[in-house]
Amino acid sequence: MSEYKRFKTKQISVGGVKIGGDAPISVQSMLFTKTQDIQGCLEQLMQLKFAGADIVRLACLDIKDARALRQIKEQSPLPLIVDIHFNHNLALYCAEFIDGIRINPGNIGGKENIKAVVDACKQRKIPIRIGVNHGSLEKQFEIKHGRSVEALIQSALYNIKLLEDLDYTEIKISIKTSDVQSTIEAYTKLRNLCEYPFHLGVTEAGTKFHSTIKSSIALGNLLLNGIGDTLRVSMTGELCEEIKVAKAILQDSGVQKSGVNIISCPTCGRIQSDLLSAIKIVEEKTKDIKAPLNISVMGCAVNALGEAKGADVAIAFGKNEGLVIKRGEIVAKCKYDKLVDRFLEEVKIEAALWENK
Template identity: 40%
Template sequence: MRKKTRQIHVGNVAIGGDAPISVQSMTTTYTRDVESTVAQIERLQDVGCELIRVAVPEMEDAVVLSEIKKRIKIPLIADVHYNPELALEAIRQGIDKVRINPGNLLQGRKSLEKIVLAAKERDIAMRIGVNSGSIDALDKAAQMQRVQVRLRDDGTLERSDPAEARRLEREHLAERMVTRALEYISWCEELDYHNIDVSLKSSTVLTAVEAYRRFSERSDYPLHLGITEAGTLVTGAVKSSVGLSMLLADGIGDTLRVSLSAEPEEEIPVAFEILRSLELRNRGVTFVSCPSCGRVEIDVISVANEVEKRLSKVQTPIQVAVMGCVVNGPGESRDADVGLAGGKGKGVIFRKGQVVRTVPENQFLDAVLKEVASLLPEAEAKVVYPEGGIKDTAGTHRTRDEGMNIPMLPRA
């Protein structure tokens, strides 16, 4: 059961309560470059981003926020550190939410109170962000813990337990994060301001999980989940999936961001896949594809990747399967809304469990996308399957007899 937290609103997006768990990201552009920033936000909107955060490190970035806001369709969040005047200007510009870490604001509580009063006056939400690194994380946390052995007086050996030492250290750090977050919240509550959500991030998965769990036991403010500085596309996706899933499966979390050292558009599919896998959201394509193995006689990797890429902007719930052998292919393809079971230069196309037709390998892409488009609203269908059909092909022909890949020729 998901914990029911108090609900806040960021623009037209509800966070907490019984609202769906929302997905957000952050731009990588210089915010003062309005054209580039808006263009990136539009790309994020296309793949399903529901809230967007922009960095505001200097006043030149703050004063353009109203221009950005009026050109985008999703709520705008300003990310501010150190200088409270940047947060105050962002609020004047009409943003929907400000993200601050009270611990690094110049003049600390005094600055926070100014920001709270301005946000309260304009009915703007605030995220209080506490990162493990921002509260003086222990230096030895990043060092390798070694097994140490000492001889007791009775002649027996005593071994240290590095895992236990790390656990105790993790719990101590998580408790400090939670204590600090609750202190910041109390400052806001003294001003009768409650339009808050909270994040307690760490680049160490288990530290973040411990902090979020402890906070959830002691407060009903909504939680923004994230594993900060998680890493590159693969590393970051794995760490985020592990950490966020542990929390979400416990019913903890109201909004989230998957932080990757990659284009922000890559973060959104990962986030939605986590939510779909836990049956917490039903939005976009649930994609099923088989691993490439010695039974496969089509280049399933290339075909699957190309189909998934072309469906990245679909937000209608739909399941698509791309399978490459006779063992699991027909069953998985029948279970999907649209499925391909390929082999030996041809494949069977399924739609809602029924065989539609058999097509040659160089028509896989066209056939799958055409069937998907037939199940989508008109606007999405045109993006997936444009007028004139799909002329491109994907993959190479595999044959065990020849023991090699033969590049497919383009269709005439």
């Protein structure tokens, strides 16, 4: 297996979360509750915290949103980024308390407005995310290049230069489309043209099923090629599922180990146990484990012993009984009704050992 190498990028901080450099790849989401609904936003923030999110973004459409956001920030369990378009005064207000600002400098209203926002961000070293999106390209780039990858790249470079000319480099970049191939191409081509950390995502990716597929292909491809410092899996109306899928992409790509990796066999006629029920129990009981363990739950002896050699803890089901195996060594032989509980005991022991290292 080849060694994973990530592009070295400038490191910035969003609240207490570092992005870029050698920092872990962070996972983000965005609230869909209206920002003026302070209690609703706080409830969603707690859900995201328990799901494992690192950073959360909120929309800010007007001054009422901005004032509500100040109150939300005072109670938020996670760093917050404000999403602002067209009205630079909202960015100036939020810069007093927020952890990061997402703007498109091209639609914020001229160089004087951009300079005002940058000056406000400089006071607290607040990072700015330049968000380039297929659906909101500046006219000059769309006229010259059409709705192409080149248009996206030129927009990103233009907006980066706007901030660099104002001597501001606390920047991260997103360059999103709703198409998998163009998303991969845009991020890949831009990666060699700047040093700033990248926020990965497929925008407007759709419902849970379609978003999972699109994001897994695009983000997985980029991550395996060393591209990406923070990411969001965008889903229609699925808040915590965004985090679950994002973490699975990091885990299953092998880029960033966190939590258990469950190896289980496809069901077939050789199985002599209720493998599906066993897997559901194992998934539920191990979902909060942070240790990067490989655990194997196999339904028959054909592949079970071979898989167990590469697993930290494994089950090999047989007829009415099975084996619990740790790193290739049998540690228990149990009747079916005791097997999963015995297996989970060993998983918890391994997780505790990892946490106490």
